[in-house]
Amino acid sequence: MFENKIKTLLSQGDIALGVAMPDASEILAKLSVDTGIDFLWVDLEHRPYGVNEVKHIPEIARRKGCMPMIRVPGLDPIFFKKALDIGANTIMVPQINNADEARLAVQYAKYPPEGTRGVSPDWTMFMDFSFDDYLPHANEETAIVAQIESPEGIENIEEIAAVDGIDVLFAGPMDLSASLGIIGQIEHPKLLELLAEFPKRVATANKPAGITFGDLDRCRQAIDEGYRFVNIGTIATLGTNGIRAALPELRERARN
Numbered sequence: 001m002f003e004n005k006i007k008t009l010l011s012q013g014d015i016a017l018g019v020a021m022p023d024a025s026e027i028l029a030k031l032s033v034d035t036g037i038d039f040l041w042v043d044l045e046h047r048p049y050g051v052n053e054v055k056h057i058p059e060i061a062r063r064k065g066c067m068p069m070i071r072v073p074g075l076d077p078i079f080f081k082k083a084l085d086i087g088a089n090t091i092m093v094p095q096i097n098n099a100d101e102a103r104l105a106v107q108y109a110k111y112p113p114e115g116t117r118g119v120s121p122d123w124t125m126f127m128d129f130s131f132d133d134y135l136p137h138a139n140e141e142t143a144i145v146a147q148i149e150s151p152e153g154i155e156n157i158e159e160i161a162a163v164d165g166i167d168v169l170f171a172g173p174m175d176l177s178a179s180l181g182i183i184g185q186i187e188h189p190k191l192l193e194l195l196a197e198f199p200k201r202v203a204t205a206n207k208p209a210g211i212t213f214g215d216l217d218r219c220r221q222a223i224d225e226g227y228r229f230v231n232i233g234t235i236a237t238l239g240t241n242g243i244r245a246a247l248p249e250l251r252e253r254a255r256n
Contacts, residue, residue, distance in 0.1 A: 001129075002137035004089050005038055006067050006229070007167060010208045015228045018069070020212070022236040024053035026060060032235045033066040041212075041231055042070045044083070045094050051082045058087030059126055069145065075101055080108040080117065087123030089141050092170065096146040099159040105146060106165030110139045114165070143167040145210060145229070149175035154194065161205035168229045169202045170210035171195055199226030 006016045018039035019032050024047070032040055040061045042054050058068035069090035072079035083091060093105045107115040124134050145168040146160055147153075153160070154176070161169050173186055173195065182188040199209035203226070210229030211222050219232045232238070 002089075002134060002141045004067060004141045004143050005065065006069075006090055007143050009038060010167070010228055013228075015223065015230065016067075018067075018231050019238070020231055020234045021054075021057070022234040023047075024049040024057075026056060028235055029057045029060045033061050033064040035235070037066055039067040039069045039090060041092070042068065042088070044079070045071045045073045051086055055086045056126070058089075059123060062087060062089075062127065067143075069143075071147075075104055075108075077108040077116065080105075081120075084109065084117065084142065085121050085123065087121075087127075090143040090145060092145040092147060094147045094172070095149050095153070095175075096160055097150050097152040098156045099163050102146050102160045102163040102166050105144055106163065109142050109144050110165065111135070114139050145170050147172050147175075148198075149179060151179050154179065157198070157201045158204050161202045161207045166207065168208055168210045169198075170212075170229065171198045171227075173211065173213070195222075196225050199228075 009016045016038040018037045018041055020041040020043060021029060029040060042057055044050060061068040067090050068088045069092055070083040070088040071092035071094060072083050075093060080091060091109050096102050096105065109115060109117060111117045111119065121131065121134055124131060144166050146166050147170045148157060149172040157169065160166065173191065176194060177183050177185055177188065177191050180190050180194065182190055185191065202209040208228040209226060211227045212231035213219050213222060214233040214237050216232060219230055222230055
């Protein structure tokens with residue numbers, strides 16, 4: 001009941017595929033999870049909304065066996081508590097720079113004795129679970145994705161990966177391009193070299209690497225490079241790309 005599919009897939013050497021939420025929309029969440037994705041990424045770092053606007057989206061994901069992942073705004077226990085208490089079972093933490101920060105992320109996400117998370121998982125009430133159902137499994141269920149985005153983080157990839165409780169190290173291409181002094185140049189050889197080496201460096205601690213691209217060809221390339229936790233865009237970008245591809249074909253068909 002409280003198995004984290006991401007952790008199971010990755011422990012078996014398989015791949016976890018997901019999409020991100022383009023907005024705080026329960027309809028978009030439902031349409032996304034109905035596709036059969038493994039995780040749904042809800043971003044509270046860059047998007048203008050907070051936990052109140054997305055509070056039922058983790059439940060929507062859970063009901064379909066999809067893992068709700070919330071990216072918290074930063075390394076602050078308050079952000080972790082709120083994300084987990086509305087039902088996230090995977091926490092993405094931006095700007096993890098060293099092993100000490102990675103250990104703090106684990107501390108904030110786990111109940112004692114592994115951590116210091118406060119006890120009030122209100123989401124269980126909406127899904128007709130009791131605290132007794134959830135609490136014994138909460139620490140094992142919770143996955144932590146550490147984002148590497150800074151020069152310090154790049155330098156310390158192996159040490160961060162070795163931290164017990166960190167489940168995935170995630171390469172953020174845009175922020176990494178900024179860290180390398182080539183901001184926004186996603187095709188720059190310096191960034192491509194770093195991204196190609198990233199899974200190998202993470203694998204020194206037997207951890208999987210994650211990444212995100214909106215372009216499916218780049219996602220395919222990432223999988224070939226060894227990434228096993230891959231966000232493939234959003235239902236909005238994938239849907240609009242599909243429409244753009246379909247329109248010329250249908251117009252040509254109408255002319256013939």
